[in-house]
Amino acid sequence: MTLETIDLAAGPEDKIILRGVTLRVPKGSVTALMGPNGSGKTTLAYTIAGHPAYRVVKGRILLEGEDITSLPPHERARKGLMLGFQNPPEIPGVRLLNFLAAAYNRRFNLQEKLIGSPRPELVKQAREYAVKLGLSEDFLHREVNVGFSGGERKRAEMLQILLLKPKYVILDEPDSGLDVDGVRMVADAIRRLVDDGVGVLVITHYARILQFVEPDHVAVLVNGVIVDEGGPELARKIEQEGYGAYVAKMGGDKGSGGGL
Ligand SMILES: Nc1ncnc2c1ncn2[C@@H]1O[C@H](COP(=O)(O)OP(=O)(O)OP(=O)(O)O)[C@@H](O)[C@H]1O
Ligand SMILES: [Mg+2]
Numbered sequence: 001m002t003l004e005t006i007d008l009a010a011g012p013e014d015k016i017i018l019r020g021v022t023l024r025v026p027k028g029s030v031t032a033l034m035g036p037n038g039s040g041k042t043t044l045a046y047t048i049a050g051h052p053a054y055r056v057v058k059g060r061i062l063l064e065g066e067d068i069t070s071l072p073p074h075e076r077a078r079k080g081l082m083l084g085f086q087n088p089p090e091i092p093g094v095r096l097l098n099f100l101a102a103a104y105n106r107r108f109n110l111q112e113k114l115i116g117s118p119r120p121e122l123v124k125q126a127r128e129y130a131v132k133l134g135l136s137e138d139f140l141h142r143e144v145n146v147g148f149s150g151g152e153r154k155r156a157e158m159l160q161i162l163l164l165k166p167k168y169v170i171l172d173e174p175d176s177g178l179d180v181d182g183v184r185m186v187a188d189a190i191r192r193l194v195d196d197g198v199g200v201l202v203i204t205h206y207a208r209i210l211q212f213v214e215p216d217h218v219a220v221l222v223n224g225v226i227v228d229e230g231g232p233e234l235a236r237k238i239e240q241e242g243y244g245a246y247v248a249k250m251g252g253d254k255g256s257g258g259g260l
Contacts, residue, residue, distance in 0.1 A: 002026045006060045010044075017043045025168060031200070032217070035221035042203070043224075049083040063167075082161055082168070087153075090143070091146075094143060096140050096142055098118065144156070202215065218234040
């Protein structure tokens with residue numbers, strides 16, 4: 001049981017950023033996608049999630065064998081695919097709790113009004129997860145991400161993912177903007193997802209979070225191409241050596257310093 005891309009070429013509008021990406025994300029495991037800035041990691045995340053601005057020109061996206069390449073994003077979400085944004089957006093005028101309830105109802109096809117009183121068991125669960133993620137209950141009553149710090153946005157995003165129980169989730173730099181306690185909490189949340197059988201794709205260009213949650217598989221994306229794959233030791237190697245060797249081999253002009 002996997003989420004997979006097969007020979008995927010894609011990009012925003014008429015650009016081609018991904019050039020033949022084949023990647024498998026099995027259920028109940030962590031796959032890490034690493035790569036330097038601008039290598040196409042977020043493009044891959046958006047393309048898999050079905051962002052309307054991104055176009056697939058070649059290849060396929062399969063969710064447990066079903067071709068979802070042409071499905072609109074909400075149908076992919078209903079099938080259990082979720083994306084945690086690199087920069088979670090603000091939604092002024094909508095309280096986090098109501099947003100969570102609406103997303104929950106959509107995910108599980110519940111016929112409740114989008115903005116009503118969220119069901120008590122959902123409120124209870126949201127409170128519990130919020131505390132686990134280091135967010136006070138006040139956040140549930142604030143407008144989504146409005147005035148949230150970077151780390152608070154990431155925690156609220158993870159709260160949404162824990163509540164919605166996806167089958168597969170793509171986390172685009174879940175550790176960015178987090179303090180060390182925040183990284184541990186997000187790592188704990190990822191482990192909880194994996195224990196529940198979720199297939200997790202963690203995107204990062206920095207191996208910090210991978211110290212707290214060991215990936216089963218690591219893939220390295222440079223200039224829109226998977227240039228290396230391996231086990232957790234590959235993340236440690238990159239942490240020490242950077243991407244310089246890959247970039248040089250690709251004949252690219254980015255990141256020649258080899259730093260992360
Ligand atoms: N809408 C767009 N229009 C033009 N170029 C774009 C657009 N979106 C992305 N790109 C370009 O595609 C390339 C890949 O971007 P992407 O955001 O996927 O990189 P990334 O690997 O996620 O980088 P980072 O580690 O900095 O988040 C970059 O050169 C970026 O400028
Ligand atoms: Mg990115």
